[in-house]
Amino acid sequence: MSQVPQIRIPATYLRGGTSKGVFFRLEDLPPAAQVPGKARDALLLRVIGSPDPYGKHTDGMGGATSSTSKIVILSKSKQPGHDVDYLYGQVPINDSFIDWSGNCGNLSSAVGPFAITNGLLDPARVPRDGLCTVRIWQANIDKTIVAHVPISNGEVQETGDFELDGVTFPAAEVRLEFLDPADEGEGEGGGAMFPTGNLMDSLEVPGVGTFKATMINAGVPTIFVDAAELGYDGTELQGAINEDKAALAKLEAIRAHGAVRMGLIGDVAQAAGRPLTPKVAFVASPKDYVSSSGKLVPAADIDLLARAMSMGKLHHAMMGTASVAIAAAAAVPGTLVNAAAGGGTREVITFGHPSGTLRVGAEAEQVDGQWTVTKAVMSRSARVLMEGAVRVPGDAF
Template identity: 80%
Template sequence: MNAPTRIHRSQLRIPATYMRGGTSKGVFFQLDDLPEAARRPGPARDALLVRVIGSPDPYGKHTDGMGGATSSTSKVVIISKSAVPGHDVDYLYGQVPIEGNFIDWSGNCGNLSSAVGPFAIAHGLVDAGRVPADGTCTVRIWQANIGKTIVAHVPVTGGEVQETGDFELDGVTFPAAEIALEFLDPADEGEDGGAMFPTGHAAEDLIVEGVGTFRATLINAGVPVVFLEAAALGYDGTELQPAINEDKAMLAKLEAIRAAGAVRMGLVQDASQAAARPLTPKIAFVAPPRDYVSSSGKPVHAADIDLLARAISMGKLHHAMMGTASVAIATAAAVPGTVVNAAAGGGTRDVVRFGHPSGTLRVGAEVGEAGGQWVATKAVMSRSARVLMEGTVRVPADVFEGVGQ
């Protein structure tokens, strides 16, 4: 008896925009353009977006999807008209693991935040009367993952978003137009309801079972981050990707420290649960400034920076620096007693310039004490963004089969 013939349906066609924001890029969707089943959180939405990116991919290439097989390029964004008073758009960000069949919605992408304002303007999600013919359009963004406000100042020329310009960002090959971002109250109540320092300490000894004890700063500012001293890991802070990403033993050690930090910060109850939220907390290490050569071959001089910083994203050393981690670096650098502040030479500061694998970055942070606790009111940085492609992304129509709605 012949087996029944399977009917192969046409692919779904979904309007989408492929954008670079800062040193990241991802696939942007308007909420109303998604298939009905994917317009709300749940397994159907995750199944669709994971397939868009091309995960899970045991080959680690994302050949059959829009992802770039790195933490910086395996991202999705959903934008909608804001339901929050005083905001233009709601911005939801998803990080797609390369080999995992899920999406981590636990944090924000500070780099892609710079592309949200341009996307909103271009798609008519900002009132036309507020978009100047020439000048700057201010877009108020509700970051739905963590419940925070981001204010984007987007250049406009001839009534359209200006994308080209002379602003250079280390980690991005070509110059573009500068977009200033303000992250308001980045540590207010923290990502999961805690204080800026969820353990109550600017620095403490973090005990990692079977690994060791490390001087660390655990902070919620922009994103939860576990900061370590580079020297405690045997590093000097000038390392580039190959030195760490090809060292499987060190990556495993860093993941164990990250998991212990997640427990200590109250983000998970047990270290074994950290694998299910690889996006947060981040883990980073810092060191006093010294000369080095960036990944592009550009010299970075110790005299031009306040400290060195390296961060792990989705289990690998980031090629530059995550935008949210940059907020955390600037905030921690402004607070005496943190390992970041110590690496920067101590004292007080409201602006920090740090060296990362691709070069340098300048970030400002406004912090103060209130009620016996440190609070941050604002972090400021500049990024750029550009549309790479727009049209429709295609996804096999069977993507929803066997998936709960």
């Protein structure tokens, strides 16, 4: 029996927001994996442990959920005025490909800390104490993210008292600004924030029904629908959705047909090859509910309820990019999200998700009849869980 030695690749395992991922410096990857292509994907699939027909990621670094099966590749930026180039890959559990079509807003909070610690930022830019501003080029969607990373004694501060629902322990706050988060350059509207040209559409899904929908490109392409039209009240936790195969099929059909209406794909059959984007989410007006941790979330503490699907399952909290989409849509009167929040002008909202609440903000303006968002802001935290190297068989790629 032939034996192929394992190879060792420097890597860091980080939590960012409510997600976890394996972070690499581009220069540390084997030469064949330093460029996009089959070799890179094969290597990173093996790192995560996909595809896994058992759905457990036992033989890899993945966590067998959409929130914990992620890859990040970072390098010194080639873009003027930026510090680091950030490439994100979502790794399906049971499929043998990586979806590079979008960003992870949660892991965005770990990019700045990693860049500082791993020499991707000019040391002269790092203060002894205070905040270090890191300008990040998000290479998947060609957008700028500005991270404000706390520094203590010349090093990234990871511990603190900032609490984030969906994360067990407090940590240091990392404030993120997503600049010009709308318009990913896709869709029937030529890359407009509302690619169909409407703040609200009637989305027909054959065999399922017709739904009011707000389809937006901001943070991540997202299809918002009314929870009541799905038979929900917006307080649902993961078990109510993820254990219902009929519900999952209905939501995926809505996602696929919405993707066609947004111009992201040409045919609903192509949706399976692009599971990361668009997202589908449902919203409702505030109601009291009990979060997944058992904490009561009073209706008085939130502006609306929001639940979002990630890689075919209800997310345990809320994706960072979807949070940007929620903030952007809430800021525009006439959208489903704005209506669920009570209407009016809203630059800052707090929404309820399965794990608790999140406060996000967006600056929206209307120019020549077209809505755009200049900036979305939120806070997350990040922490190194393990650093060193991952090992994979030498013939894995």
